[in-house]
Amino acid sequence: MSRLRRPLRRAPQGRSLRASYAIAAACLLAIGGLLVLGATAQRGLPGSDHYELTADFANAANLGRYAEIRIAGRRVGQVTEIALHGGASRVRLQLNGDVRPLREGTTARVRLKGLLGAKFVELRPARRGAPLRDGATIPTARTSTTVELFDLFEALDQPRRAHLQATLRGLGTGFLGRGEELNDALADFPSALGDLTAVASAINAHDGAAARFAPSLDAAAGAFDPVRDDLTRGWQPQARAVAPFVDRRPAVQATLEQAPPALDAVRDGLHRSDPLLRQTARLSRSVQRLTVPAPAALRATTALLRDSRPALRTANTLLRQTADAVPPTVGLTRRVDPLIDPVGRALRGGLPLFAELERRHCDLLGFARNWRSMLAYGIPSPHPIGPQNGLRVTLVASQATAEQVVGDLPAIGDRSKIGAYGKPCALGPVIPLAGGSR
16 A cells, blocks of 8 residues: 655745844854853953952063963963053953952062963062052052063173073083983972072172172183183082982981971070070079189288298198107097086086186175274285285174174174074175184
């Protein structure tokens, strides 16, 4: 059976034209939107958050539009416009919104990505200062531009350029086949560059020093030129000496990593020793004050020792003679030693007697005066022994006792009428009652 074909149904012609126009218009709008987006894409996507600043550079150094802006190596925006303003290049900086706000001390610098590469703007945010609002300007005092290699070459005249070419050819010959050593040297180049920067600053600090430095350096290089091969071979022993450290680089690196804590510990120990050092300094100053008169004192001591030599010799003779008396003296002390305790006991036993005599010292003095008065009654004699005296007995009593016995002298021997001896040093004037002499 043959299949019957149905006739195709055609859409109305008006509806087909309208659909074609709509599709064409949509395509045109899409293409226009893509063109607009492509034209403005470098300025950032529409509706995104931006933080815009301007920076004035004395020399923008051919900085291009849409150049990168970096902070600490991270891309944070782009340059959107460069214009001349008041003799300076005003650069509009379009930054990401997450970096706001920067502060007034922020600096900007035009740098190269490489020796011959594109340029970018490096921002160094400040830690202090008022925040920079949108549209604020970083003045030329806080902007700078890196010197390009071509600018350096243009600063040289034709003879200097020829010398530079000769230098570069010599460096090429010297570095030929030493790629690994050159890489190691380049790794150490930043620290060496810091040292060279310090040297350059010291040279530039003196007027005319740089102009004198270049000819001096040229003369020094000319002096080394005849012996450059010998100098190269001369460094080989040093290279062999350093080679073990290079071979053991991890161990050396570990040692260097441990060095800061060790240095901190040493610094802390030195800080703790500061009081001791201050005390030592005070002691030194005191000793210094003491040693100022020391020379005169030493000279006086020297003179004294010189003058004392005869006396010392005499004393030496005396000591030798005294040495013979030492054994008898030792023997005597040994014999006397057993008697010390008995004599001490005897003296301690006599202490009450001496104490009583001390209490009655007035009475003893009165007795002595009476005795002297009695001896004064002797017969004068030219004999050398003085007056002829005899024994004279005088009875004395106190005033109260004398009043009791006056008028009853025959009974004076009766002690019951005289009474007991008075208190120490309490007797009145001594009155003689009776006496006689032979």
